[in-house]
Amino acid sequence: MSIHLTVLGRVDTTAPPLKLPLAAGEVRAGFPSPADDYLEAELDLVAHLIQHPSATYYLRSKGSSMTGVGIYDGDLLIVDRSLKPKPGHIIIMSVDGELTCKRYDMMGNRHYLFAANPEFRPIPLEGRECQMWGVVTHNIHSLAPGFTV
Structure with a gap:
């Protein structure tokens, strides 16, 4: 196979949330935008990826x-x-x-x-x-x- x-x-399921910085805006795969260089919030990847x-x-x-x-x-x-x-x-x-x-x-x-x-x-x-x-x-x-x- x-x-x-x-x-x-x-x-x-007992681990405390691990929150990582989440940048505001979107990342572009082309020309970079310098206006988006600030943080929007924190993101817990386990909460985001695991339902x-x-x-x-x-x-x-x-x-x-x-x-x-x-x-x-x-x-x-x-x-x-x-x-x-x-x-x-x-x-x-x-x-x-x-x-x-x-x-x-x-x-x-x-x-x-x-x-x-x-x-x-x-x-x-x-x-x-x-x-x-x-x-x-x-x-x-x-x-x-x-x-x-």
Whole structure:
């Protein structure tokens, strides 16, 4: 299935909020605007990224089958197991005892898992032992060389 996952742990629901500075305005990917150089507020990333803390855990991805949707080897995935998967969602599922991260969808009347890399074939779910582990809600990956999350 070509993408391996490492379970890192659950959200610490007892940890105090960690608020980081949030700059006002928007960042432009083109010409910079010097007028937006002030802070607007503080942002707690856990509160911003995690809707259901008691049902959320973190995984580390390994492999290249989901690069087409921006999930790369070593990325940190935030997974909510309380969400019901719908077609088009990126999910974590155990298929025949092996954890995988793929896009859940249908082909005709049959359920499949699809990679986001044309080198990988769809995985039919019919006739396989499947266990849903949750819906991937966010993906965090580093843009700085040598820096890992």
